[in-house]
């Protein structure tokens with residue numbers, strides 16, 4: 001087979017690039033995907049009860065970039081959806097990110113009032129203040145108590161479960177981000193554009209890949225076919241260390257085990273996701289109907305159990321945000337530089353970088369715009 005481009009992986013990175021190359025450059029693309037479906041980790045499907053579920057964990061689309069929102073409009077209509085997350089803290093379900101409603105629910109009235117007033121006086125209203133910022137820059141005992149409370153009850157145990165690392169062992173950028181949101185806005189995201197693809201993510205990908213210049217080969221590791229295919233250039237969206245046969249050692253990831261549970265109940269929980277920082281072995285539960293808006297009898301939800309990643313046994317989901325692993329990644333990046341005329345490395349696994357969907361789409365579009373063709 002003869003093509004212009006061989007693309008490894010049919011997730012957002014590979015599919016956006018395939019779509020652009022076919023529709024704008026009118027060149028032939030072969031996507032080789034080792035799974036039995038397109039859409040990468042955004043893949044959704046109907047379960048045996050007829051409910052649309054996300055096989056690799058809940059995916060909610062959100063972006064502040066009009067260009068990304070507009071680009072994706074070509075392939076789907078959006079259902080307006082504002083995700084909400086509650087976290088179980090001291091036995092109560094309170095909004096996450098922790099906001100004024102959370103502290104009002106948890107503390108005695110007079111104390112909640114005092115904390116709110118102090119937060120607004122010091123930082124203003126409708127702002128997110130990282131708890132580390134509060135701990136490092138204020139001597140006020142009430143505000144220090146609050147920041148410490150959120151750190152211990154919302155962040156510390158969740159982080160231990162999620163990463164099997166203490167917060168201080170993660171890159172400071174992770175800990176520094178955890179905010180108190182001085183607001184009564186209970187939405188998890190504040191982005192301008194938020195929603196779910198009307199017919200689901202897989203349907204979005206089908207539309208994206210329908211150009212006749214794009215062929216997709218499923219159930220195939222690219223190594224099985226790379227020698228048989230004549231191609232000018234490759235775009236690789238798999239794990240960069242595997243491409244280079246782990247010459248510098250393995251890049252570690254966190255994986256997840258998903259437990260899908262079907263219930264006869266019309267609705268299982270009050271909002272899309274409930275976080276359990278302190279209870280249970282799972283980190284969170286998400287009920288799909290609340291995300292997709294599907295009307296059906298019964299409901300399906302998912303429990304997420306963080307796991308260590310073991311090559312060929314489970315799936316690498318999250319690059320681990322530690323400087324020593326970034327340093328290891330940079331060794332692979334140096335290898336990638338040497339072959340950049342022939343192979344481009346794009347996406348979450350190829351760049352060892354956590355990307356949200358909008359970020360990976362934006363990045364793939366930037367890579368496309370810079371192609372020297």
Ligand SMILES: Cc1cc2nc3c(=O)[nH]c(=O)nc-3n(C[C@H](O)[C@H](O)[C@H](O)COP(=O)(O)OP(=O)(O)OC[C@H]3O[C@@H](n4cnc5c(N)ncnc54)[C@H](O)[C@@H]3O)c2cc1C
Pocket residue numbers: 008009010011012013014032033034035039040041042056057058059060061062220221222223237238239256317318346347348349355356357358360
């Ligand atoms: C649990 C979870 C929840 C998430 N929730 C959200 C969310 O709510 N909102 C959001 O914006 N983002 C979310 N994300 C992030 C989102 O999944 C990523 O942004 C997106 O998947 C990145 O796309 P990608 O193409 O880089 O990688 P992927 O989707 O992983 O695609 C890479 C593809 O390459 C294939 N591949 C790898 N190696 C080979 C090989 N050797 N041969 C052939 N094929 C190969 C893989 O099978 C895979 O399909 C979430 C991620 C996780 C893990």
